Amino acid sequence: MTENTNENKNLAEIKDLSVSFMTDAGSIKAVEDVNFTIPRKTVVGVVGESGSGKSVTARSIIKLLPETATTSGAVYLSKRDGTDSLDVLSLSGEQLRQVRGSEAAMVFQEPNSVLNPVYTIGWQIEEGLRAHGLKDKKALRAKAIDILEKVGIPDAETRVDYYPHQFSGGQKQRIVIAMALVLNPGLILADEPTTALDVTVQAEILDLLRLARDEFDASVLIITHNMGVIADIADQVVVMYRGHVVEQGTVEQVFYHPQDDYTKRLLGAVPRIGQKLVVRDREGRPIERKTDWREQPVAVEAKGLTITYPGHLMQPDFKAVDGIDFTIHRSEVLGLVGESGSGKSTTGRAIAGLQKVSGGSLNVLGIEMNGVKERDFKPKRADIGFVFQDPGSSFNPLMTIAENVAEPLIVHRKYGSVAEAKDYVGDLLEMVQLPRAYMNRFPHELSGGQRQRASLARGLALKPSLLIADEPTSALDVSVQAKVLELFKRLQVEIGFACLFITHDLAVVDMLADRIMVMHKGRIVEHGDADQIMQRPEDPYTKKLLASLPVPDPREQQIHRAQLHELLAAEA
Template identity: 80%
Template sequence: MSEHGGRNAQSTQSTQSTQSTQAGDALVDVKDLSVSFMTDAGPIKAIDGVDFVIPRKTVVGVVGESGSGKSVTARSIIRLLPETATTGGAIYLRADDDGDGVDVLTMSVRDLQRMRGDAAAMVFQEPNSVLNPVYTIGWQIEEGLRAHGLTDKKQLRAKSIEILDKVGIPDAATRVDYYPHQFSGGQKQRIVIAMALVLNPGLILADEPTTALDVTVQAEILDLLRLARDEFGASVLIITHNMGVVADIADQVVVMYRGHVVEQGSVDQIFYDPQADYTKRLLAAVPRIGQRLVVRDAAGDVIERKVDWRAEPVVVKAEHMDITYPGRFMQPDFKAVDDVSFEIHRSEVLGLVGESGSGKSTTGRAIAGLQRISGGSLDVLGMEMKGFKERRFKPLREQIGFVFQDPGSSFDPLMTILENVAEPLIVHGRYRTAAQARQYVGELLEMVQLPRTYMNRFPHELSGGQRQRASLARALALKPSLLIADEPTSALDVSVQAKVLELFKTLQAEIGFACLFITHDLAVVDMLADRIMVMHKGRIVEHGDSSQIMRHPSDPYTKKLLASLPVPDPREQAAHREELHELLAKEA
């Protein structure tokens, strides 16, 4: 037997041994699970023959692209499926150490209600969809306790404050009476985790709990889930498309593709000795610091810009720019952007990174004329933006494209893709109707690698990656000189993200537009940007060439951002996490 073959066989035997051990001490045992949904076009099978176990006091990561069945699998464990769902197989939940377990799929409604929250609880991806805006967070945490028989008001409040304190909400005794809108996105995610932990369940199901969160907040949420395992003794099933998150927190990994489990094993085995081709492709698509994106044409030749951006003219110049939001209801004014200066050259990609609330999107909106500046100077394509008149700026708008973070919300759901993409062409007088623009829109869609037939579809009929490509086509419809991309890949799967980034790089090299690329993903911006600006609390704290910022950061905030970014390598990430904790300890 060859050395390679022996190593693979040894790895497979190790994985089988691990799974056998897990099955003996499994909190959850999923056996031959299948889930179908009834639609007007007939039944659609979302899950087909899925088998895996969740051991006690273990974090299991479930990874795969959108549509692979990850969320359906997790929801099946506590039977949170719509009435149109038909299930097969069995899901044994062993709440007691000595019990044989009960099949969740055959539980009575009463037993199911008792099990939810008590034995298993779910943390959803979007906390705003879970938290009720008209009730205090204390009342909402108490609601779960009341549903399970606790009625004493003092005890209810004490338990709510205690769990909020454990999940790191500052001044919990006071903020227990706050409403959801009075918390940041990361704090709301902590509150949702507190709601899941308050009854001390044995299983936490976390569905994309860190998607679209800043890397620093993401690191805090992962520490919190680690706390659920280590301090509360819970098992955690975390669903994610971020392989760095899996490397950071998971003990075991389940890889899903199109409703099937294609591979499962220990985190080391999956990352260092993957067996399935799909797992290898998934890992290869993960962006890494220091990995520049290289794109090639059909002949295999590298696609590069034909000009040196440093020698190109400046298209955006900010000097000591301020943007202030006026206070309301006796509140003081808020300075979102404070004394910011920078330039963007034609054909250059300038990356703008920082946490939510740092002023990134406000800066991008100001360049697009969607936000007024209150101080300093901002010159965009030769026009001063301080006190500008809309009538004078309108002709310049067609030279500025904008790619929004969520194309689903920026597209009109009642209009076809043809009508959505053609809209800027009609507004600026290039065509009178969408029908007249049909040929050109078809060419735009082909340019972003979407079939022409997609013109007749509505936005909800496209996947996330397809909608983002259509959004890019709309932004480039008027052949802009300047493109502002605001978090264009934050909610995409890594494989879809890789395709969108390759497309972006190709188009930027061919068209030569200047670009402000706004993101909180440092690995993505390192792949694309020529220069990087780091923004913190409205100010630019560091600014320089991409390689300089990523490899030799000088500002403590930049160092914290880099240390917070999860690395798709379990051993390297363990050291990375220690470095972050040391930096945070110095801050404290």
């Protein structure tokens, strides 16, 4: 045990922390000479791109690292009651078990990887209490219900006996936060807790982490690559790049007076509403479409489109898309926004012929999709490209990038083999700014942004006249996202394909789209030119979506958050 001179002020102190991992290729340094403090009752935001060492630093605070990790330096964690301070890196396994949960707890990025599908959520919350000595069954259940109520799970007394699959993604993240809060630790480590969530759910989770600071008197270390989230919740900011801390200070200092070039680039890459994306040629001249999309023929037309999923085991049918009307012109980008479960992806899949139409009319490139036979639609498949949300799961991991990109070319008999298509595949990769050398790599050997570019190359391989992009940038770092969006815009302007761009990020869709449709519970609640929807929204749901989107400006975000709370209060 080590006395901490700053025990009243700082809850945790990271001193000269270095972490390296032993691999087959030798030792790789993930974090080097990292120094920062976490004051009591404070939210500290750690930002940086993937691979910058953010998660490794956070996991080091509770020594949650694999056996291949070698650490040096010190991590001093003060007890919540301020009695003494422990150097976590020197603790034994038994001592660590006492510290984890009671003094510091972790909220992971993906709740499905934390929650056990075969146990009720009540049992899983109680597990932490049992590990720290509480045995009384009634007291355990009462504590589980109490913490579920505090994190906003409705009807907690009944739902404490539910299983993880019976909750939405946002509710599962709340349950994981409840598991972290139940032992009332002094420090909550939240690793990308809002990455895959809708903006409205994200706003709720951030309010919950604010509650941990304000009501539970805990400190929060939040790891994210979203600068809007940092502006919304953080008191202090630590910026990491390639394993080093390049800048730290109060949220106002870092946002309004950034010192390091990397911090400036990170802030500059953040998409903002009203900031249209302009692509330029080598001479710096803006590249514009040669024709006005409004004068182009219609590529997709929906009238009263309905898509229903049949119910199973006595459950009623579920209407995912409920009588919607829209058109997409050739060379137009139509943005489709809404929360998870609103019917966005179902609509996109129906246009691509991957989902049956239940009612109404959907005409895609001259083919009526209601009752269409596969043999009639198959020739049109070559004209439709699809960019999936997660290229990692849409690529075959046993095939090289060249084989994955060439697959549609071979399926549609444009080439007889990968070897024959090699030159064209190389051209496609160069078009999306990937070197030809990447052709022989496997998907796992590429970063997230590189995989997304390869996915775009595959989507455009057959030179489609219609492209459906389903959340193509949602999991990317802001700087990588900015490059992918610029590339997307450039290709759209040059090739002129019609595009349905599906996303829940309004700032992203505002940069790209000509028109925007807002979808809620299977219906189109608002539809119009991008500027009109963004600047003068009429539907209360659109207003709520816009107010939920965190703005990468701390002062502006305070006003923004107050507006959201007003809207929610009026709704209630």
